[in-house]
Every structure is written in C-alpha cells, then in structure tokens.
Amino acid sequence: MKKTILNIIFAVTLITYSHHTQGQAHNVSAGYQKPTDPLVINNLEQWQDMKFGLFMHWGTYSQWGIVESWSLCPEDEGWTQRKKEHGSTYYEYVKNYENLQKTFNPTQFIPEKWAKAAKSAGMKYVVFTTKHHDGFAMFDTKESVYKITSPNTPFSSNPRANITKEIFDAFRKDNFKIGAYFSKPDWHTEYYWWSYFPPKDRNVNYDPTKYPERWSQFKNYTYNQLNELTSEYGKVDILWLDGGWVRPFKTIDPAVEWQRTIKTEQDIDMDRIGTMARKNQPGIIVVDRTVPGKWENYVTPEQAVPDHTLDIPWESCITMGDSFSYVPNDNYKPTKKIIETLIKIISRGGNYLLNIAPGPNGDFDKAAYDRLQEISNWMNINESAVFATRPIAPFHIEDYYYTKSKDNKIINVFHIQENNKEYVSTNQFEFEIPNTIKIRDIKLLGSKERIKYQIKDGKIFINTSKNKSTYASVFQIVLI
Template sequence: MRKAFYILLFFMSPAFLLAQKKYVPSKENLEARGWFEDAKFGLFIHWGVYSVLGDGEWVMNNQNISIDSYEKLPAFFNPVDYKPEEWVKMAKEAGMKYITITSRHHDGFSMFDTKVSDYNIVDKTPYKKDVLRALADACRKENIKLFFYYSLLDWRHDDYFPRGRTGNGIEGRAATGDWNRYIDFMKGQLTELLSNYGDIAGIWFDGHWDQKEWDGKNYGALKADWHYDDIYELIHSLQPQCLIGNNHHLAPIEGEDFQMFEKDLPGKNTTGWGTNSSDIGALPKEVCETINGSWGFNLQDKKHKSDKELIQYLINAAGYGSNLLLNVGPMPNGEIQPEHIASLKQMGKWLEKYGNTIYGSRQGPVAPSSSMVSTQKDGVVYLHLLDEQQDTYLIPEFKGKIKKMMFFDKGKKVRYKVDEFGLTFRVPKEHRNNIDTIIRIELEE
C-alpha cells in the first residue's frame, strides 16, 4: 500500500487510461458483482519477506535497502507456524466472506510458485512451499472466496523502466530496462495466478500512481503505458467471473468491475489521495483499512483500533454502499497477532446479531453523516445511529411512507413525527447502544 506522503492530485493523460475496449461483462461476471455487493466484509492480508524486519511492507523503500541486501531476507523467511485453515476459519468467524492476499508486493518478491521468476517463496526461502496454494485449498473448503493483490510496480525488476517516483534511493537498480518485457512478465504471472489456483474471485491491482510525473509541485501525465487493455482482457478471458479492481484513485477505467477506496469512505478525501465524489462510478465499491496503523507486520505499531472503531467503520462502509476490506499483517512465522484475532472475533459476534442490517444491503435513502448512516434491504430501511450521546434526530425530506418504526434491539416502537420539516424522532437513553443504535423502518409498498 501507499504511504500518506504520496498525494495524488493530478491531470490524467487519456492516452494511458485505455483499458479493455468495449468491455461487456459476462453473465458470470455480473453474478460475481452481485455477490460482491452482498458480501460486505473481507479480510486483507499483507504478507511477505518484509515481515522479517517488522517495519511494514514499505521497508525496502523507507530504509533505502539495496537490492543485494534485501535479497538476503528470503533466507530468514520460514513461516513454520503458518496454518491457512486457521486463517480462513478466523475470517469466517469474523463474518468475512472473502480474503484478499498479496501475491507480489512492491519489493518484487512473489509469494507463490511462479515459473516466470525464481525470486519467489518456493525457490528462495527455506520454507519452499506455495502459501497461496495452501490458502486457496483452505478457502475452497470453507466456501470463502479468494482475491489476489498484485503490485504493478516493482523496486527490483530490471525491466521496470522508466523508474517510478518511489524506490529511487535503492542501490542496485539497473539504469536501463525494457517496459514491454516487464508487461510480458506481469502477464505471465497473472496467467499463472488464474490458471493454477482454481476459481479466483478477483485481482486487486496497486501501484499505478508510481508512474506519475512530478515537477516538485504538481503531478503530470503517466510516464508509461500500463497496457490495461491487454491485461484486463487477459484476466477476463482466463476467468470471466474474476473481478478486476485497481487502486489508482481515479474514476473507474473500462474493463474494471469494482471501485476501491484506500483508507477513506467513498467521496471522502481525508488522506489527500482520496477519490472525489465526481469520480465515483456505478460499480460495486470497496473500502480498505488497517486494523492498526500498518499494512505489513510492524513490531512497534501501537495504533490498534478499538472494537468500536472497527465495527463502526464496517457500518459506515455499508452506509456508503461499500464493502470493508480489513487488513492484518501476519508475523514472519505465519501467525496473526493475538490482538488482531481478538478484534476480529468481536466483529464476528456483532455481525451474528446485527449482520442482517449489513449483508445483502445497499446504501440507504438517508444521506450519511458523522452520526448516522442508513442501509436498506427488502423494503426495509435500517438507520444506524453512531453517536450514543445524541437523543433527537431530524431527517429532512424523508422519502417513503412509514408502516412501522422499531428499535432493532428492543423490538419496541419508536415514537416519531413526519411533517413539512421531515422525520423527527427521539432515542431515549435506555434504548441507546454504545456502538450502534439500529432503528428498523418498514415502508409501505
């Protein structure tokens, strides 16, 4: 994932935004999109040899580690405690419906048995096993769908040239390269990922932003053509149902199947690289966020989010019509930090009770605010009240005739009034929930 200091406010060059021409989603793809919109909650996993250093997935760039030095890390990566079945069961108990895992990150190390390069977990580590194959098998057994994160940029590959904006302090990078050969390398790996691991639910691209020109003040056009037309067509030809998303922070590009938002709700821009409201398309949406402050394992990260913060982020994402992809960064031995497991378990318990207001829902008719979001499903609107201190609410211009309005927890009627000002109601203290007070509104047909 990107760091906060890379702000993407830029002019796009149309010549380099071409993707799959005249893309018509297949029946299988449209069905997969529907499933994706219903799923609402997934597990993101950032895992690679960088975990050995315990300083996040950007450690190669942030510490300017030379290629020669970094290539020593695989010899120390031996995840003998990796139990993919436990990972999948953990995700399932958390109420998650899919898993997205890093197949190759910006450091260029492949976490699968690729034949296109020997810089991979099977050939270069003492573990010598394909962790993605084991995870794919475990997901299949538990009916959890699997997505592969795939980095477009590469700080090690000679043919990643012209160089991007990151990794330029890394010693040992070649002074020349063949971009078309690099594109062929990616196509080879993507073909492997979509040919050797069964049905894959999606490919999650990252790194587009690395090829933006920078004059010291503003971002300009792309320096290189990502060949999205060919790459997207390749993916859909190998597995038509496979969903394509790209973490480019732009309006959707032709050939993509869902739109993603990094550490921001759709239309928000608290990070400085968020997508503006005008760039939100009609595709299914997904927000990705960390469970602490890091994507990859970070030994000194103390920014673990509370259970309340995590649950409310899931609720907010649903209120914006989006999935939440929540990240964990496993340790180098293959274990997930106990505090992360504990938080996911609490989210699962909450979803056992209130999941009906989230799963299968769509964005509700009430505009999201800091204190309230809404979801809707099967003619029922769910108001999620997130401020436990607030007692009186006014919803201007509420649409629809109310048949019944009840507290979801208590099953008791809500006293309300509809007039020229809108819908007004009060939530007595005894009916408030410290995480999410849910009101169920059944509408007349």
C-alpha cells in the same frame, strides 16, 4: 462510451504512513467506465453485497517489522527510510533485504484459522498480496527463484509452502470471494530495475522507449505470472493490481503528486492481461487501481473514506493497525472505531477492505483476533442491516447513518457516538426519515422490545427501555 466525471474530495478519517495516503493515492477524478460483460456486472453486484473484506499484506519484510517493500525505493520519503542496523549503504541494505528470503519460515501458518475468524466477523471476501513491489512471490511462480517455494527459502520444505494456494483454498472452502493482489512494478527483476543503471525512484530505471526489447521482456514476465495466478489457483474473483505508476503515459493525472514523477511510458498492455485473465476466469473483476478506463472495475481510496456517496463501485482499504505490514506491538484500532468506519462506508455505498498483517511466525497478533471476535459479537446481531444493502437519502445526519435493503422493503438506521470513547446505550432517539415512506413496524436489532414511536415534522421519535447495544444501535424500519 459514456463516462461519468466525478469530483470527489476524500475525508481522510484514518491515516497511517503518509505513503499510503499520498504516495499511491488517487483522487478518483477521472472517468469511470462501466463494464459491459454480463458476468463481470453480476460479479460486481455480488461483491457490492458483501460489504466487508479481509486484506493481508505479508512477505519476508515481516521479519524486520518494517513497511512492505518501500525501504527499497530510493526516494527520500518517510515511508522509504532504512534502519542502519539493516545496512550502512543502500546496496548493502538491498542485499540484506533480499537475503530475508533465506530465513523466512512462518511455521505457525494455518490459513483456516484466519478464515474462521474473518468469517465469524462477517467478512465475505479476501484479498492477499501474492507479490508486492519488492518482487518476492508468495506463490510458486515459474518466472523467478525469488519466491516462497524456492529452495533458498526454509519454508519451501513445508507441505503448505505455496502460501497463496493454501490461503485461496482455505478461504474458498468458507465461501469467500478470492482476490489476488499483484504489484505491476517489480523492483527485483532485471526487466524493471535493470542493474546497468541505479534505481532513481519507484519507476522503471531505464527508458522503455529506448530499450523496447527489455520492456517487452518485463511485459511478458508480468503477463506470465498473472497467467499462472489466474489459471493454476482455482477460482479467482478479483485481480487487484497495484503500483499505478506502471501505466500508459497518457493516463497520468497531473493533479496527483506522485503521478507527476512518472517521466516515461510504462504501458504494460492491460488489454492483453485483462483479456487473458477473463479467458482464464470468466467474470473476474479487474482493479487496475488509479488507472481510469475499462480495467478499473472499482475504485480504491486508500486509508480514506469519501465524504459522500459515489455512483460507482468503490472500496476503502484501511489498516486495522497503523501499518499495512506487520509491526511488533502495532496500534490496533478500537473495535468501536472499526464498526463506525464500516457504517460510514456502507452508508455511502462502498465496501470496507480491512487489512490485518500476519507476522513472521505466520499468524495474526492476538489483538487482531480479539477485534475480530468483538466485531463478530456485534455482527451476529446487526448483520441484516449491513449486507446486501444500498445507500438511501438522507445518507447521514449527525450521529445517524442510513442504508436500505435491495428490495426497498427495509430502511436501516445506525446510531453511533463518534466522539465517545465507548458507546453509551441510550433510550431516546430522534432522526429524519424520507417523507414518502409508510411504516409497518420498527425494530431495534438485538432487542425483543416492541418499539413505540411518534412521527412529527419528518422525524421519528423513539423511546426504548431495553437498549443494550454496543458500538452502535441499529433500527430497522419495515415499510408497507
């Protein structure tokens, strides 16, 4: 099968913890393998039309307000540092971390509230962390007692205790595509971090080739949990698999620093998993992120936006605050920055998966709801230029970004002011247009003014009198 080789350098525009840009990043330099299943192709096309999604990292770790899972990892990196008040030794820390299960009781959990706010902001799909690297399942798995529905967890007595099911059901009712994030590595199970050996880093702590029966147990454990998620939770559209160090050894990219730490075979048999997932959910998109091949149906730059268009499906996952997980008083990005990032991403053909982390009480910070409402106000005016669009040359020149409608009847031109703290409504615009187009009309979205324009030397010159745009101005060029 033909593979497209991409040499991509990411322009990292939004950075939080270094582990999110280096610890799990990939350079998307390997070959992308286009799906051949018509149902998957159709699902991907629909997903590419959606443009804007909600990502949620949530688990017991929210009670400490720390980075998700990574403090359990015995690597000496900034994102794995442990606070002494949570344990003076590594093993004391791990015990106290695992005991967070016994106090996790997010009684303000109302997923319909999230779905309403996300839908209003124009989000069309959701990806939720059903299980992160720490192994705590936010669903009612039969494979482990380390889960939200265990009697060891106070929230288990709540009628909405099966959090994953409740989230999927609530968002599905609002017509979201449903994405299940799932960590392939599991730092809690004996099948991955065997207590006979101390963990050394993020990888499996024994040699799977030397202990094949134990590795086989881990593969079955993972397979069974993914079978549960794709057969017992209604329609699931995306299986978003994280933890790319669990991979066939032959797929390691030595150009990526963290992949050079993988010293042994960790083939989890993605053919078996993917085939099962597609049997349970025909047409499901599988994202075995950072592992090139038939099961990485789209690529996922993390906390970064590619600096040019890509000819494959892709999605930037970026935090609204500084952290993927809940941190008290997090530094939430201004709405202007979020909208500018959305415009950059869609002009380059990607989707924007914006992460908001629920807190230990089961709700978002007020600041997150405020951002979503402000995005909603802008989206209500400009959504026709965002959804079901594709890139078009010249893509991006200075403060102008371009998209087109799928039927090629409209060109959308976004004007931003990236260097300004606030967007200053301007009345004069000057931007390039493709030489071959013939214009029927030009509209400024949000304005009833009849736009007057001139064309000279491949540029359009526009003067307006009633531009009241916030965050970004959007022109729609209607073609003959």
